[in-house]
Amino acid sequence: MAEAIKQSVRNPAMRWVGIVLVAAALTALPFVLAQVGTAWVRITNLAILFILLSLGLNIVVGFAGLLDLGYIAFYGVGAYTYAILASPHFGLHLPFWIILPIGALVACIFGVLLGAPTLKLRGDYLAIVTLGFGEIVRIFLNNLAQPVNITNGPRGITLIDPFRVGGFNFSRTSSIAGLDFSGPIKYYYLLLVVLVLVVVVNLRLENSRVGRAWMAIREDELAAQAMGINTRNVKLLAFAMGASFGGIAGGMFSAMQGFVSPESFVLVESIMVLAMVVLGGMGNVWGVIIGALLLSFGPEILRYTVAPIQYAIFGKLLIEPEVIRMLLFGLALVLMMLYRPAGLLPSATRKRELEEHD
């Protein structure tokens, strides 16, 4: 069976058939989900955002091997950039195709700001510094309401503009060819397009000159340097690119939710994204996607099953789904590292590296 699948994947014609089938399934997906409930389309949209985030973090952690525990800060920077430039807060209403690149650029600058002083640090130190950086950004988002109100403090920014192209508004339902496209469904297609682009970029990056340089640094920085790789620039590039992906995802999050507050950019979220990367398999684009899907949908499924089951058995809610989710999540991190350190779908080199004892 497995052999047959492998054979058919190698066959170019079969490959195209597969791609067309997957594309058809992804196109039909939101309408199927909408039958179950619009909530599931929203959940899917958030899952895609998390895939985008994990792919961004995968560049830093998976490709370049730099453990970043403050990644959500870039997401936050992107989200706030969008919120500030497209909301009544400052009365600015720029179109999204201008703000998203600005958000990516601002996040990129933050990435370089974080990367530059930490270039010399070794793995675990880097992790702690990035964690501290994430906290600093959150504290600033929380407090930058004085003396000039920039972030509106803990209350966050509301009434953020949705995406809009001419008269086409992404938050309203519109009818095209007899089908009702609700707001979440439109965002789904937009996110899907962005996701496909990002996946292609990531796959191309992996085998590019830069991608190979990142992996060389991950494997052995000294050797990479000796081979003529400018480790400083290449590492900075990893931080900058990872951060820009985070910034773009943040901008889309902002537009979709219509509301941002520092609450969404806490340490747990950084760890969550890291867990997605680790669970799926650091350095492997498909693995990371699977990890992000599992950790985005898993908790939602828990939410809909755990509470009813507890009511059925005990007649009351003993443990909140949220707690169970976090417990499983912590347990998953520990068990993954103990029994399958390279992830569910490991990249070949990464696997060799993590299972080898140094």
Next chain:
Amino acid sequence: MDIFLQQIINGLTLGSVYAVVALGYTMVYGIVQLINFAHGEVVMVGAMVGLSVIGALAASSGLPPLVVVLAGAMSAVPVCMAVGYTMERVAYRPLRGAPRLAPLITAIGISIILQQVAMLVWSRNPLSFPQIVANPVFEVAGAHVSAVQIAIVSVSVLMMAVLTLIVYRTRLGVAMRATSENAQMAGLMGVNVNQVIAATFVIGAALAAIAGVMIGTYYGIAHYKMGALLGMKAFAAAVLGGIGNLAGAMLGGILLGVVEALGTGYIGELTDLCHIDWISTSLAQRCAEDGHVVVFGSNYQDVFAFVVLILVLVFRPSGLLGERVGDRA
């Protein structure tokens, strides 16, 4: 009241707690070159256990207050030791020799689990410290010093002294130093390396337990989320002093406490735009109305530790007293 002296006193109090927690980080790092990311959560468990026992005893038994507090601390210590031991056995020992990222990620997992379990046991509401101990406040040169502050500093100093004795004057201490020097060699010399590493974790956890009770007593409150930030600050203190170095952790902790207190005390005044109100007339107008236009207020208190951490790692990665030169890849 003299703000400067007052902030130094507050800083010394918090700093000595940071120092005790930092010792846990530094001991573990010195011996297995690993950042015990979950150490802050052990402090939290200590605070929660200690405050629950103190609360229960204060309500029911007629014991004298000091005995109640002591009983709280004494019950927190074994619980934390057990947590520390389990942590080492489950999450760190199997990964010894694995790449550094692996134990760091398990540590994150462990701290999430500890937090959630604490939330299940004690609920989301914070525990408060019952008002049983009279806390007389003394006035020294225009600043206030409370009995609790004096007690915290004294207990911290005592614990640092005991730890120094253990490390430099006992067989276990010799074994610990040998293991940190070269674990393989120490093993060949008959040191049970696994036992020594476990002992290091357990001692660190005991210190964390006492620190937890102290911080709970000082703030009068403990909650399931308190561990992460405290742990981060203590880690910053350990790095500031030079990680792996006991005296460094003590110095780093106290220094960080003082920096934080002074920073919090003065940042508002230092970043008050009214010092430069000649820049614009609208600013001058606001200054005339409010008196102060502060850019960074004391709500930035938690930033100092991270800034110190980053500065130290950039300019002197070996810390103030560290012997290890550079922590390059």
